[in-house]
Amino acid sequence: MSKIMTVDVLSSIKGAQPSETVSKLFDVIKNANTANNNSFNNNHNNAVSLNHLREDIVVNSSLTEKQIIVENFPKEKNGYLVVSKVIEE
Amino acid sequence: MDSQIRKIHQQLMNKEISCVALVQSKLNSLEQNTHNTVNSLLSDKALELAAKVDAKIENGETIGLLEGIPFGIKDVYMVQGTYTTASSNLLKNYKSPYTATAIQKLLDAGAIPVVKENCDSFGHGSSSENTIFGAVKNAKNPELVGGGSSGGSAVNVAKDFTVFSIGGDTGGSIRQPAGYNGVYGLKPTYGRISRYGLMAYASSTDCVGPIAKSIEDIRILLNIMSGIDTKDQTTYQSEKIEADSIKTSDSIKTVGYFKNFVESEAIDPRVKSDFLTVIDKIKAKGISVKPLDFFESNTLVSTYYTLAMAETASNLSRLDGTNYGNRIEAENLKETYAVTRSENFSEETKRRIVGGNQVLSQGFSDEIYLKGLNLRDQISENFEKDFDQVDIILSPVTPSYPPKIGDSLKDPLAMYLSDAYTVGFSLGQLPTLTVPQGTPTGVQITASKNNDELVLKFANFLKDTI
Numbered sequence: 001m002s003k004i005m006t007v008d009v010l011s012s013i014k015g016a017q018p019s020e021t022v023s024k025l026f027d028v029i030k031n032a033n034t035a036n037n038n039s040f041n042n043n044h045n046n047a048v049s050l051n052h053l054r055e056d057i058v059v060n061s062s063l064t065e066k067q068i069i070v071e072n073f074p075k076e077k078n079g080y081l082v083v084s085k086v087i088e089e
Numbered sequence: 090m091d092s093q094i095r096k097i098h099q100q101l102m103n104k105e106i107s108c109v110a111l112v113q114s115k116l117n118s119l120e121q122n123t124h125n126t127v128n129s130l131l132s133d134k135a136l137e138l139a140a141k142v143d144a145k146i147e148n149g150e151t152i153g154l155l156e157g158i159p160f161g162i163k164d165v166y167m168v169q170g171t172y173t174t175a176s177s178n179l180l181k182n183y184k185s186p187y188t189a190t191a192i193q194k195l196l197d198a199g200a201i202p203v204v205k206e207n208c209d210s211f212g213h214g215s216s217s218e219n220t221i222f223g224a225v226k227n228a229k230n231p232e233l234v235g236g237g238s239s240g241g242s243a244v245n246v247a248k249d250f251t252v253f254s255i256g257g258d259t260g261g262s263i264r265q266p267a268g269y270n271g272v273y274g275l276k277p278t279y280g281r282i283s284r285y286g287l288m289a290y291a292s293s294t295d296c297v298g299p300i301a302k303s304i305e306d307i308r309i310l311l312n313i314m315s316g317i318d319t320k321d322q323t324t325y326q327s328e329k330i331e332a333d334s335i336k337t338s339d340s341i342k343t344v345g346y347f348k349n350f351v352e353s354e355a356i357d358p359r360v361k362s363d364f365l366t367v368i369d370k371i372k373a374k375g376i377s378v379k380p381l382d383f384f385e386s387n388t389l390v391s392t393y394y395t396l397a398m399a400e401t402a403s404n405l406s407r408l409d410g411t412n413y414g415n416r417i418e419a420e421n422l423k424e425t426y427a428v429t430r431s432e433n434f435s436e437e438t439k440r441r442i443v444g445g446n447q448v449l450s451q452g453f454s455d456e457i458y459l460k461g462l463n464l465r466d467q468i469s470e471n472f473e474k475d476f477d478q479v480d481i482i483l484s485p486v487t488p489s490y491p492p493k494i495g496d497s498l499k500d501p502l503a504m505y506l507s508d509a510y511t512v513g514f515s516l517g518q519l520p521t522l523t524v525p526q527g528t529p530t531g532v533q534i535t536a537s538k539n540n541d542e543l544v545l546k547f548a549n550f551l552k553d554t555i
Contacts, residue, residue, distance in 0.1 A: 010446040011402065012409065012423075013439050014431040021502045022398070022444035026457050028391035034463040048322040061186070064169065068186040074416035083411055084418060084425040 092305035093252050098154050101146060108142040108157040112201060115159045118250045119204050124231065125223040126241035126250065128164040128205045129172045135159065135203045142199070154309065156199030161245045161254035163238075164205040165212060166192050167286035171202075175288050176220035177210040179414045179433035189286020190321065191255065191297045191314040198313050203251065207241030210435050211405065212259055212290040214238050215504050216497040217266070219437045224494045228270040233491040236266030239300065243270040246300045253301040253310060259290045260393050261486075261511025263298045267523040268486035268531035273548075274300045275307050278539050279518035280325045282311075283318035291400035294393075294515040304548045307522070308335060311541065330542045338550035341543065344376055345479035347383040350488075350510055355386065357489040363528040364485050370555050371483075381475055381482070384468060386509035392468065393512035394505055395448055395461040402445025405438070440501065465516050472517040476537040481547050484510050484533045486523050491530070520544050526555050 008016035061069070075082040100106045112135050119127050142157035162168060165175050167185035174180045188196070196202070209219040217225035217240025225235030228247035235244045239256030243266035246254050256263040258276040267274025275298045282297040289295060299310035308330055318324045346368060351361055372378050384392075410416030410429035419428045434442070448458045475482060487507055497504040510533065514521040520541040523531045534551070536543040 005450075007443050007446055007450075010450060011439075011442050012406075012426045012430050013434070013443065014427050016431075016439060016443045018447055019440045019444060019501075021505070022394075022440060022447070024502060025391040025394050025444075025505065026448065026453075028387050029395055029457050029460050029464065032388055032391075032460065032464055034460050035467055052322075054319040054322070065186040068170065068184050069413075072183055072186070072413035074410060074412075074414065075418075084416075084422040085420070087421040087423060 092303050092309070093301065094154060094158055094306050094309055097158055097252060098152075101142070101152065101157050104146065108139040108146070108201075109136060111157070112136055112139040112159050112203060115203050115250060118248070119245070122248065122250060124226040124228065124235065124244050124248065126204075126207050126225055126235075126244045128174055128176060128207050128222050128241070130204055131171060131202050135201050138201045142201075153199050155195065155313065158200045158252050159203045160195065160200050161204045161206045161242055161251035162192060162202050163208050163242050163254070163256050165208060165257055165288040166255065167288075168192055168202060168205070171205060173205065173288070174221075175211045176208050176222055177433065177435070177438070178221050179408055179410070179429070181221060181415065183413055185286075187286065190283035190318045192286065194314050195255070195310075204245065206239075206245060206254060209238035209240070209262075210438055211288065211401070212238040212257060212262055213401070213435070213437045213441055214497070215261065215265060215508055216492065217241060218494065218498055219435050226494065227491055230491075232493055234269070234494055234497065236269035236491060238262040238266075239274075240266045242300050243267050243272055243274065246270075246272045246302060253299055253306055256298055256300050257287055257290075258296045258298050258515070259294050260397060260515045261508050263296075263300060264486055264511050264521060264523040264533060265508070267300055267525070269491040271525040271531070272300055272302055273304060273307050273525065274298065274523045275311060275541075275544075276515070276521050277311060277315070277541050278520040280323045281327050281520075281539070281541065282314045283316070283321040283324050285318055285320035289404040291397035292404065293400060294397065294518065296515075304335070304545055304552065305332065308332065308545055325539075327539065327541070330545060334542060335545040335549055338546045341480045341547055341550065342377060343379055343479045344371055344481045344483055345379045345381040345475055346483050348380045349383055349385060350484055353386060353488060353509075355488045355506065355509070356485070360485050360487070360489060360528045360530065364532065367483070367527040367532060367551075367555050374554055379479055381479070383471065384464075384513065386506065388464065389468070389513045389516070390505050390509055392461050392464040393508070393516055394444075395457055396465060396516075398441045398445035399448050399458055399461075400445070402442045402449065405442055437501065468513060468516050469518075472519060472537070480536070480543065482535040484535065485528050485530070486510060486533050487530045522548055524548050524551055526551060
């Protein structure tokens with residue numbers, strides 16, 4: 001398998017090409033002045049503290065929830081949910 | 090505009106209207122409306138709930154303030170058993186298996202959901218044209234866009250099709266359509282309201298918020314939806330905001346505004362002159378006004394879109410048609426993923442996914458993504474310094490009027506740049522409210538993090554001042 005992956009492969013979108021409009025936005029970032037220090041990180045410190053982690057327990061879905069999940073599944077055959085053919089590389 | 094919720098609550102309690110008649114009239118208006126605001130109506134369930142409210146009133150029982158109040162939900166929120174399409178082809182037949190925390194809190198308070206509302210697909214857009222349900226038409230002028238991405242929600246509130254609606258705001262998606270349609274729209278502090286059950290666009294700025302016709306209704310709804318949720322561990326505990334506490338604004342001594350927003354070449358002359366008139370009226374009330382320096386619009390928009398695209402590329406990678414969604418079978422699993430995504434995502438969504446994967450890939454990530462994060466830190470730091478000097482930052486909502494339907498799709502860069510005044514506050518995770526006053530597209534009131542109360546205080550002050 002090639003080590004270089006193009007954006008269409010990375011995105012799983014056929015024929016996808018980088019957009020000129022988006023490239024203009026990236027150019028602004030490339031040319032912007034950035035601060036050298038990364039010490040100011042308080043503003044995306046949204047992590048939960050260890051004391052407040054939720055319990056590591058399995059919560060069972062309700063019957064209604066399970067039924068809707070099955071209903072949403074795209075394909076069914078003889079009572080089984082069918083996925084596409086898996087390829088091995 | 091006084092509280093619609095309190096007014097309707099009194100009418101229900103006094104038996105001036107029945108809840109069934111109220112809900113039916115909203116359903117009728119929604120069904121007949123030509124603004125393309127509706128993705129699906131929740132008629133049966135809504136009427137069933139309304140009948141229960143009527144029975145309670147008939148039995149002489151008291152009802153809660155929100156009990157029986159009909160409301161709308163942007164079609165990116167999970168509500169168990171309802172279609173939740175994100176206005177996309179991929180999820181056009183997808184049903185929510187569970188209910189979002191914010192919506193569940195409203196249901197628990199007795200509010201009645203009547204409609205899932207049209208929006209830009211997955212929140213990707215600023216005009217509500219990027220949708221399979223037809224472009225949302227502006228409440229004031231149907232030739233113009235409704236704004237976005239919560240366009241259907243803002244138009245429904247403006248036209249009284251819903252008493253209030255719940256939108257989602259990642260880079261301005263509540264505040265801009267609120268401004269375009271002349272209603273209030275709040276993006277609370279990031280983490281104040283749980284995002285659990287909101288389809289993720291850019292998780293680090295996604296916010297749940299109310300759109301309504303009065304500051305009091307915004308306060309009531311914010312209080313109900315706020316709070317810690319173990320299912321969204323970015324949530325924090327906040328204090329309830331009391332009605333009396335936002336009636337006075339004595340604590341607000343200094344207001345700031347960004348000089349470069351007003352001096353920008355892109356700003357419409359009327360928006361500029363109206364905004365400066367607002368500033369003069371505030372000064373006349375004895376409040377000190379301070380012009381502030383800020384980042385250029387180009388930098389703000391580019392930083393926001395770079396990070397949002399990276400996050401959406403990651404969040405939307407789960408949409409491959411395997412477990413749910415409109416799967417299109419191809420010769421093998423990988424081909425099935427690719428064909429499903431290629432055929433079902435809109436051009437705008439594909440543009441953002443591809444852009445996101447570009448910035449996250451090797452060779453690009455240091456030069457663009459990490460630099461974007463660094464810029465975001467600088468923007469946040471700038472806000473921290475500003476709020477050492479001022480209590481409130483006031484800003485126009487948009488540089489110009491809503492575009493005509495069709496124009497934004499032709500020029501995506503212009504659409505991105507139209508978000509120049511909203512995205513900075515999103516990156517800072519600050520509480521910001523659009524009020525439908527001051528300029529043709531309203532003004533934004535912003536305070537420091539967790540200071541949502543101050544925003545509402547100043548909104549009350551502005552209501553009486555301008």
